[in-house]
Amino acid sequence: MNDPKISVIIPIYNAEKYIRKCLNSILLQRFPLEVICVDDCSTDSTPDILKEYAKNHSNVTVLRNDKNLYAGPSRNRGLEVAKGEYVHFMDSDDFVIPGSYAKLYKKAVANDLDMLKTRCIAFNAKNGLPLRKQYRFARFKSELYDTILDFHNRPEDLYCINVVPWNGIYKRSFLLEKNIRFNDLFCANDRSFYVAVCIKAKRVMITRPSFVFHRKNNGDSLVGKRAAHFDCDLNSFRLCEALCNDNNVNDKVRFEILEHELKNVFGWYKIFNEKGTVLPEHKFAIKELFSDDLIKYFEAQGEKSKWSAFKELIGNE
Template structure:
């Protein structure tokens, strides 16, 4: 390991990344900022990942290779990386993130210039299978942020937990200030980054934002934690409970109570709407119990769709929620299709008219590019809603099959008389 103190520490936990991690690591090794350390924590991979990391570390003194004796998960692995880090600043990457070659240099220069506790920067998604790049402007909610270029968490007056997304890889931290606060990642399988990233921001006195897109986060990769949340859906509640405990212990809960409530609603709604399989029903029921414990009033909720979700979660059974979701998704698809067709017609008509017009080539290209972007956004929205619809159909089918299996059981048939009697007393 290089004995010269690095200015940036890059921490990357990895598990069974033999077929993709070399490409990711090359992006980090080739950074224009050379004075860095790269701490790679192999979480007890069963493929050739560890051998690859060891080989790279033997050839590049900037790389520190660590192997867990047994699988600890991403949260614990990040904590191990943090404990070994020496850089002035630190960033936590996932093992399938693709970064710009100048990313670390630009982040370091900006963070130093602004003496930032945390620097948040632009990102986008890349579909692991199709390589399609997807814009994610919602990861930095400028409408919720103050106009000042440097601000503290106190300057975000409302809806704090929606100002950013609580994953670690689009945030650049002053390492010493993390150490002083004593905060670490939760050591749970999924949602382990929520508590760490949100609380670091809550305690930050100097937050800076760099809107430039410098990283692509891979989505829909088979086997990723993101795609296997159904195995550990309970972690969502551990993360939310940990956040509430932090707010209470730091005397922040009363001030941020409504912000927390609204985040809980949107976070649970996202989990319910995107999870599949047998985990859906217990997640739905546990979400209801969690929400009821918070004693939420509709007047506490900021957005109408979350008001509707609150009502549905409390009043509907899981299968009824799916039926309602299916109807709403069909309606969205039916609304989007004519809009997309109209945009396509506009694109074709504009292209034809521009060919015949005297507009400059640059103007023509700009107008066509603008329409193509509009069309792409609509197509992405439509595809997203169609996929949600398909997922809902699968969940609904599973739920209905489960109900049928219960109704066909001997116990259900044998208790029919008791259920009839029970109705008279309700």
């Protein structure tokens, strides 16, 4: 296809159980798009499945990393070769609701949007049942749907939605011109991406229609994996703080970004604590991250910040 409207970029690693359903949900949509599959050194039958789809579908491109890069750099690699006016960063175990791309593209183009976010449907991977409160933007104000938003004026509203990359589409030229990319962390590689988009975008919109069915599995294996890579959450905080500093954001924006990164760090720490997976280096790493100046910053926010509760949690360890 010479002129795709949307490029769907999918980082893939050992997804043989889910990738067919994912790709079929995309390719069955009657809309001009391209699919860029970035295989991050899969060791199961995923490479063979991808070759099959590339052979049978002219709009499917398969790239394979020379070494394991993780999701962020894999998404970046797909972005570099994408041709669509907009891009969608899809997860390999999710699937798209029919008709979604046409609806989102029409709204994005009509409003010249840098980013269009919408709601998704999460379901429990173990039993297939929907998780009603996940990715539904319960705290987002109804009157703000389908209006142009500016993060610098209303940062609190754009943190009422999820920071994940797969619940929206992004103007490709905007990402390239503003040099916005995913970081290379094993996990938490999307948080700094969202912050960068919000800081640099001029035209953002949130709409209601559901877009993606997202597979959730909150098992102990995930907790163990996140605990082993807790440094990623700490480094994500540092990256987001640097974005605030480099872009000279206003005080309101800075607080929203840093407070939500703080909640992410300690949210995971609380889970690790409850599951007994806190590693000896966690507490030391947190003390290293939160300098005296940063602690004073959060303490100065008073009850607006969760710092006091987080400080109590760490102090009781």
